[in-house]
Amino acid sequence: MKAVVFKDVGNLVLEERAEPKILEDTDVLLEVTLTTICSSDIHIKKGFVPRAVKNTVLGHEFVGKIKEVGKAVKKFKIGDRVAVNCETFCGECFYCKKGYVNNCTDKNGGWALGCRIDGGQGEYVRIPFGDNCLTKIPDSVTDEEALFTGDLLSTGYWACKIGEISKEDTVVVIGAGPTGLCTMMCAKLFEPKKIIAIDIDDNRLNLAKENGYADIILNSSRDNIKDEILKLTDKRGADKVLEVAGGKDTFNISLDIAHPNATVVLVAMYEENQILPLPNIYGKNLIIKFGGVDGIYCDKIMKYIEEKKINSTPIITHRMDFENIMEAFDIFENKKDGVIKIAIKMK
Known part of the structure; x- marks a missing residue:
């Protein structure tokens, strides 16, 4: 064969x-x-x-x-x-x-x-x-x-389960590639208040929006992501952040846009070691979950x-x-x- x-x-x-x-x-x-x-x-x-x-x-x-x-x-x-x-x-x-x-x-x-x-x-x-x-x-x-x-769907569903998504949550998915899109699909099953997709590619973001996977799309190559998330969340930040991109800066973005006591789920497989910026996030009391599906x-x-x-x-x-x-x-x-x-x- x-x-x-x-x-x-x-x-x-x-x-x-x-x-x-x-x-x-x-x-x-x-x-x-x-x-x-x-x-x-x-x-x-x-x-x-x-x-x-x-x-x-x-x-x-x-x-x-x-x-x-x-x-x-x-x-x-x-x-x-x-x-x-x-x-x-x-x-x-x-x-x-x-x-x-x-x-x-x-x-x-x-x-x-x-x-x-x-x-x-x-x-x-x-x-x-x-x-x-x-x-x-x-x-x-x-x-x-x-x-x-x-x-892909197993990964997305697992991420949503360990993220404990609820109906009151604003969920941010960083990455609108295949895994990110499937994560959005699964997140919708939990009926959160809104799903926000972040990516650097308009084609991927438009696919997410046009198929109803995300309610709001943001392009991190031109939008100030933290400012936009604050505008969309009464200046608090996201309740749940699902980091699916695995880019050079997406790990820090995920920690930055989550509100204090929020949950960050790291779904991505990184190619390089990531540094946890403890002085910057001290006091945010974040719950960080990660691993393989x-x-x-x-x-x-x-x-x-x-x-x-x-x-x-x-x-x-x-x-x-x-x-x-x-x-x-x-x-x-x-x-x-x-x-x-x-x-x-x-x-």
Whole structure:
């Protein structure tokens, strides 16, 4: 089969690989039907993910059709259409039992797919712990509608949950890229007073506004963000700030625009160390939460998709065939043609 392989820092190749096989009774073998490229794949390529294993097939955001199941798999059968969780988890360790699946202690647990074990940018993939890590796609939901269930939407929903968004909140989302947009979609489910999107790109901001993901948009390349947020919040600042951009200054912006005793959730994966400006924020009594997504809400997210309460297809700006996936990487990495997200059809 053909697959995109991380050979070394700066070197991704499309090469022929052997088809995977069932190794454990809890495994599922999946025929990938639709996949995509994530910013985390670019982080791996650039060498910002030290735990990434060379010679691994990339991809942790995809959907497919079940080709084979291990003897212990109970929830799924051959032919089922499923969305794949970006994390694989055993369900039995200390962290899994508490819902902290990002920190599953199994050797194949946490963010393993497309990082430490072969992922979904190939024609077939082995999914460990299939019963835990797959979500059945209803007949009324298309592959495109389900594509972001296990990663982008899971990340956005997790961020909103740990941010404890309420109906009285003014929520600011810094970053209107794919993850930021999905975070806004999920934030709307919690019915906050208003959602404000911040980015440096008008195309992304307009997409957020036109699709109803955000109520107000601000461009930080020309707007004085702190002044604008104060104007919009009776001079207090934001109740909840979800920092999804991971830019050079967005960490400090998130701390600056939150009002005292507010909550700041750091969703972004930073490429460089960030400095906590303790003298500047002393007395603000901020609650700061951060980490990798615990992807335990996929069933709930799929239900929202089925009920049309979430629609992430507008963020798909490009559609390409798998044979052109290396071109897709170039477009996505270099943000050509206003790309937000690329859906890559396998056949």
